[in-house]
Amino acid sequence: xxxxxxxxxxxxxxxxxxxxxxxxxxxxxxxxxxxxxxxxxxxxxxxxxxxxxxxxxxxxxxxxxxxxxxxxxxxxxxxxxxxxxxxxxxxx
Amino acid sequence: xxxxxxxxxxxxxxxxxxxxxxxxxxxxxxxxxxxxxxxxxxxxxxxxxxxxxxxxxxxxxxxxxxxxxxxxxxxxxxxxxxxxxxxxxxxxxxxxxxxxxxxxxxxxxxxxxxxxxxxxxxxxxxxxxxxxxxxxxxxxxxxxxxxxxxxxxxxxxxxxxxxxxxxxxxxxxxxxxxxxxxxxxxxxxxxxxxxxxxxxxxxxxxxxxxxxxxxxxxxxxxxxxxxxxxxxxxxxxxxxxxxxxxxxxxxxxxxxxxxxxxxxxxxxxxxxxxxxxxxxxxxxxxxxxxxxxxxxxxxxxxxxxxxxxxxxxxxxxxxxxxxxxxxxxxxxxxxxxxxxxxxxxxxxxxxxxxxxxxxxxxxxxxxxxxxxxxxxxxxxxxxxxxxxxxxxxxxxxxxxxxxxxxxxxxxxxxxxxxxxxxxxxxxxxxxxxxxxxxxxxxxxxxxxxxxxxxxxxxxxxxxxxxxxxxxxxxx
Numbered sequence: 152x153x154x155x156x157x158x159x160x161x162x163x164x165x166x167x168x169x170x171x172x173x174x175x176x177x178x179x180x181x182x183x184x185x186x187x188x189x190x191x192x193x194x195x196x197x198x199x200x201x202x203x204x205x206x207x208x209x210x211x212x213x214x215x216x217x218x219x220x221x222x223x224x225x226x227x228x229x230x231x232x233x234x235x236x237x238x239x240x241x242x243x
Numbered sequence: 244x245x246x247x248x249x250x251x252x253x254x255x256x257x258x259x260x261x262x263x264x265x266x267x268x269x270x271x272x273x274x275x276x277x278x279x280x281x282x283x284x285x286x287x288x289x290x291x292x293x294x295x296x297x298x299x300x301x302x303x304x305x306x307x308x309x310x311x312x313x314x315x316x317x318x319x320x321x322x323x324x325x326x327x328x329x330x331x332x333x334x335x336x337x338x339x340x341x342x343x344x345x346x347x348x349x350x351x352x353x354x355x356x357x358x359x360x361x362x363x364x365x366x367x368x369x370x371x372x373x374x375x376x377x378x379x380x381x382x383x384x385x386x387x388x389x390x391x392x393x394x395x396x397x398x399x400x401x402x403x404x405x406x407x408x409x410x411x412x413x414x415x416x417x418x419x420x421x422x423x424x425x426x427x428x429x430x431x432x433x434x435x436x437x438x439x440x441x442x443x444x445x446x447x448x449x450x451x452x453x454x455x456x457x458x459x460x461x462x463x464x465x466x467x468x469x470x471x472x473x474x475x476x477x478x479x480x481x482x483x484x485x486x487x488x489x490x491x492x493x494x495x496x497x498x499x500x501x502x503x504x505x506x507x508x509x510x511x512x513x514x515x516x517x518x519x520x521x522x523x524x525x526x527x528x529x530x531x532x533x534x535x536x537x538x539x540x541x542x543x544x545x546x547x548x549x550x551x552x553x554x555x556x557x558x559x560x561x562x563x564x565x566x567x568x569x570x571x572x573x574x575x576x577x578x579x580x581x582x583x584x585x586x587x588x589x590x591x592x593x594x595x596x597x598x599x600x601x602x603x604x605x606x607x608x609x610x611x612x613x614x615x616x617x618x619x620x621x622x623x624x625x626x627x628x629x630x631x632x633x634x635x636x637x638x639x640x641x642x643x644x645x646x647x648x649x650x651x652x653x654x655x656x657x658x659x660x661x662x663x664x665x666x667x668x669x670x671x672x673x674x675x676x677x678x679x680x681x682x683x684x685x686x687x688x689x690x691x692x693x694x695x696x697x698x699x700x701x702x703x704x705x706x707x708x709x710x711x712x713x714x715x716x717x718x
Contacts, residue, residue, distance in 0.1 A: 183326035183327045184324075184325075184326045184327075187327055187329050187330040187500070187503070188330075188500045188501070188503070190327065190330065190500075191330050191496050191497065191499060191500025191501075192497070192500050194496050194500075195493045195496045195497040195500065198489040198490070198492050198493035198496070199489070199490070199493050201485075201489045202486045202489035202490045202493065205482050205485055205486040205489070206486055209478070209479070209482050209483070209486075227493075231497065234500075234501070
């Protein structure tokens with residue numbers, strides 16, 4: 152089944168909202184002394200997801216959304232999560 | 244049904260507040276569509292960095308002690324033992340860098356699009372004062388951890404300030420560093436950083452915002468394309484700025500998380516003697532100029548006097564350049580001067596980074612600074628000429644690449660030029676003893692000479708072909 156373009160936008164927005172909610176909770180449980188890099192990476196991911204959500208929802212239709220920007224945001228999120236999970240330290 | 248009722252209640256509250264405060268008629272009024280461009284928001288992002296500085300600074304104040312004996316140990320405690328201390332300290336430092344960088348970018352952008360023109364002259368002057376306050380933040384805050392790097396760098400900067408002409412130098416030194424003891428210096432820097440400068444900055448921001456609300460965003464320097472639409476402040480402008488701020492903060496936090504600061508050793512006379520003092524990156528360009536051997540001894544005052552005059556001229560720019568033309572394409576002299584200054588600052592900063600504590604020979608200084616100025620002037624000359632020739636129909640519009648490729652279409656002439664320029668460059672390099680200079684000087688000089696030679700060749704060859712074509716057109 153092929154999703155309608157507006158459907159893609161709603162799906163993307165819903166995924167980003169879920170991402171924001173899940174990692175906001177996750178942030179609460181990160182150790183603030185020994186895992187500062189992890190905290191920073193998750194906080195950055197939250198901000199990137201928020202920026203993506205605003206960008207996608209403020210465009211008049213899905214055609215006006217630049218797919219390269221969305222892709223860049225997704226790559227940034229993947230990189231940040233990889234950084235957070237693989238190198239969680241950060242305490243000097 | 245219930246949702247609509249909630250929405251109505253929220254709207255009622257918002258209307259009540261707005262009717263009393265009047266925000267939608269002043270700060271939150273609709274804005275033009277062309278202002279939804281990141282270059283229009285550099286100043287706002289700078290204020291965002293200032294707010295971040297305030298928040299992280301206040302958090303650090305909970306643990307920091309501004310005394311010579313405890314400044315370093317309390318900073319070390321923040322970095323090592325306070326939850327999120329390292330991240331907050333790093334964000335504070337990097338947001339200060341971001342603030343300075345954004346201030347420079349805001350100034351450069353304002354210069355090139357002539358944002359200082361009538362009726363925004365005073366906005367420019369206030370912006371320049373804000374820029375000085377931002378540099379003051381950088382200078383005063385850098386000393387506070389009392390590391391060997393920060394104390395030595397601050398001493399270099401204070402030394403530079405104290406050498407300013409007349410009584411200005413000593414007076415400024417006394418004002419910011421006190422009678423001379425380390426304790427008074429740290430106390431004054433702390434007071435300036437935490438109390439006086441933030442207060443002055445907030446007053447200047449409010450004053451600038453007030454003028455901004457009166458005059459609005461300046462139209463694009465290249466003119467308006469089509470009809471201007473007004474966009475509501477909420478939700479459009481609000482969400483746009485929220486997105487920009489989120490990206491800006493994300494970048495800052497990401498860099499801070501990946502590259503956390505590591506505190507250098509504490510300042511003591513013993514550690515200081517083993518360290519070559521170097522100011523922070525934003526003062527490196529002027530420090531590099533002061534290292535030119537021509538400014539050794541009493542001449543350093545002349546250099547600082549010239550720097551002060553340059554700053555004064557830049558501040559008074561709106562009253563010097565009174566033409567109404569704002570398009571950089573029609574302001575060749577101002578645009579070229581602006582590019583020369585920006586590139587010189589970048590080159591001097593990089594050069595200064597690679598040559599800590601070295602006195603720069605006059606020949607190297609002349610070749611590099613003069614070379615950069617000549618290269619940019621030639622590029623500018625070619626660019627503006629190309630533009631004019633396009634206008635006369637002698638060249639295809641937008642054929643700058645084709646123009647730069649001209650020498651390859653006249654191989655015989657090009658060969659002669661290459662041989663002549665190579666011989667003259669080599670003899671010039673030998674005459675100023677370039678081959679005995681350090682690698683960085685060699686690199687910059689060779690690059691400058693190569694680019695200069697290439698552009699001179701393009702220029703001359705093109706001149707010949709254009710004049711030939713002109714004759715054809717006339718016949």
